[in-house]
Amino acid sequence: MVKQVISLTEEFKVETSILDDVLSLNYKNLTDPNGCAFIVVQNFVIQCVFSFIFLNIHLGPRYPIIQKLLPVSFLTPSLLAVLPLPSAVLNHSPVFAALLPLSLVKYVLWASIVSIFHTIFSGYLHTRNYVSTFGMSALIESEWVRLSVPGVLRTFWLVRLCEHAGFFFLSGFWSQTDGLTPAFRLVKTLMITGCDTLTAVLGITSIVSFICHHIGRIFQWILLTEDENDKSIGTVSAILFYILALQTGLTGLEPEKRFVRLCRNFCLLFTALLHFIHNIVNPLLMSLSASHNPSLRRHLRALGVCAFLVWFPSFLLYYLWSHYTASTWLLAVSAFSIEVIVKVAVSLCIYSLFLLDAGRDTFWERLDDYVYYIRAFGNTVEFCFGIFLFFNGTWILIFESGGAIRAVMMCIHAYFNIWCDARAGWSVFMKRRTAVNKIDSLPEASDEQLRNLDDVCAICYQEMKSAKITRCKHYFHGVCLRKWLYVQDRCPLCHEILHSVEIEEHKETTVAERGVIPQIQAEDFNYR
Structure with missing residues (x-):
């Protein structure tokens, strides 16, 4: 404020001060929005607010004389700017005015240094005992819940979103004529600016986790199930979205490319969410058919969810292949969608076999063979898609967008989704083959x-x-x-x-x- 007043005075060579304008009733200078009087009044109001806040929150000694001097120290530069004083005095006035608040802050810091060290040491002992008793993962989880990290990130991202939305309206972008509807232009702008930094990506990841968690709860409500393992959908979805953002370099892309990549990541995330929904409905289908549950409503609810898991990926494939050309991203989405359809078909076939077995009066000895062949077919298809996605990712790594994170994720995929699955499938096959040979003898x-x-x-x-x-x-x-x-x-x-x-x-x-x-x-x- 003081620098602005001095610069305006020197630039326009104003010979009268604000006090002179007040005494001479020079309303033209006093009401000028670009003049010194307006700046001083604005700063005076702000300093009044700051002094009121500091008076009520500071932890230093609250002697009456100090409480009276604090407002004076905050308002002194504004009051001196009204008087016809030399520039040197005005330049140094904020420094001297800040001495009293600064002294109080330093006094509080030095007086609290013992309690600070005691708090740090107590926290260290608590952390060490907690880790030795429950482990590091339990400590991280408890602190994550205690600090409410997802809630903080969501609040940060929503506040930032409101700020960018306000800037969008104030800057006149709403009324631009670029061939896009104003609502779509607003959403596009907010999505682009909402993931331009890693902190912003963490915020939108928290929003994604919240939405996916409630989508999972909706399907749990539809299926009338309350499995604790199904409540991790939000966490797994958030991790997947953040990994996709990191391996695609979302924050370093240009605005248009960032928006396209973000939409593609959302599409991949939603296909993964379909897999999570299948993991909810599949055990329910097996339990309903194997336990001979007579509740027709529960059967219809589960079959309705299965119908959705077949219809939506089919519609998504039709829409994407009719509007976009073939690409590595489209192939990945197609693989995930077809895999969901195959898994649902396998679940429905086994469900039907169990229902047929429930209606039989005699023991169906070939049932186990049929279930094994159907599951083997589904696992084989899933294994083939895993290999296909590995080669698809290799192509992206070499020719499109490489990176250490993508390479690490491909190694993890190759180990868990290809090597471990192949080893487990071969082990089951050999056990079954050995058992069949023994039984035949x-x-x-x-x-x-x-x-x-x-x-x-x-x-x-x-x-x-x-x-x-x-x-x-x-x-x-x-x-x-x-x-x-x-x-x-x-x-x-x-x-x-x-x-x-x-x-x-x-x-x-x-x-x-x-x-x-x-x-x-x-x-x-x-x-x-």
Whole structure:
């Protein structure tokens, strides 16, 4: 304020001061918006507000004389600017006026230094004990909740959004004629300016987490389920969106490219959200069909969500391929969408098989085989799409937009979604193949033997129309015994080894142990 008054006085060579204008009733100079009087009055009002706030919040000693001098120190530069004083006096007046508030602040800091160190040390002890008891992840999670970080980020981003919206209206961008509707131009401007820094990206990530969390809650309400594991949709969606923003370099792009990239990231995020919704409805479908739940409303709700998960990706694919040319982004969205449709089809097929099994009066021995083949088909399709997305990402990394973050994410995808899935699938296949070979080597029970037995399977407690006979003369369903062999190779009733190969190995081990033990005893005797 003082510098502005001095510069205006020197620039226009004003010989009269504000006090002279007041005494001479020079309304022209006093009411001039660009004049010194307007600047001084504006600064006087601001300093009054600051002095009132400082008087009520400062932690220093509240002696009466200090409380009276504080407003004077805040208002002194404004009052001196009214008088016809030299420029040197006006230049130094803010420095001397700030001495009293600055002294109070320094006094409070030095007087509180012991309590500050005590608070820091207590926080360190608490942190160390908490980490040693519960772990670092629990500490981060508790502090994240205590500090309400998502709420702070959301508030920051919304306040920033309101600021940019106000600037948009005040600058006249609303009435521009560039072929876009004013509402779309406003949304586009806010989205561009809402992710131009990493802090802004964190804010919009918090908004995305909030929206995705409530979308998940809506589907939980539709499906009448309250699974605690499904409440992490918001967190997973936020992490995915932030990783997409980092690996695409969202903050460093030009405004137009940033808006396009942001829209593409939202599209990828929504296809991922469809996968999360399938993870909610799939266990519910399996439980409804396997438990023979008679509630028709719950079945219809689950089937309605499945219909949405088939219809929406299909509509999205049709719209995107009819309006955009083929690109790596479009291929990734298509892969995610087709994968959702395949997963829903697999869930519905297994659901239908379980419902058919519920209506049968006899044990359906081939049901397990059908379920295995359908799930194997779905897992194979998902594995193929994982490989396809890996090569698609490699193309983007080499020819479009590289970066360390994208390379790291591709390595994580290759390990967890390709290597681990392939290893787990091969392990399941080998276990099943080994179990099938073992079951095929066991004799089939005849109808006469089953009539003489007149019993149920000891594993599933269902009537036996067909059975396998173990070497220990126990009867079981072939499919039940095969599932048992996934866990161990001994009879469920008498714990005898079921397969001849294991029996021979067991005998060889026993004979070897019997030959080794006397030899050890003889050597021990000679040593003595």
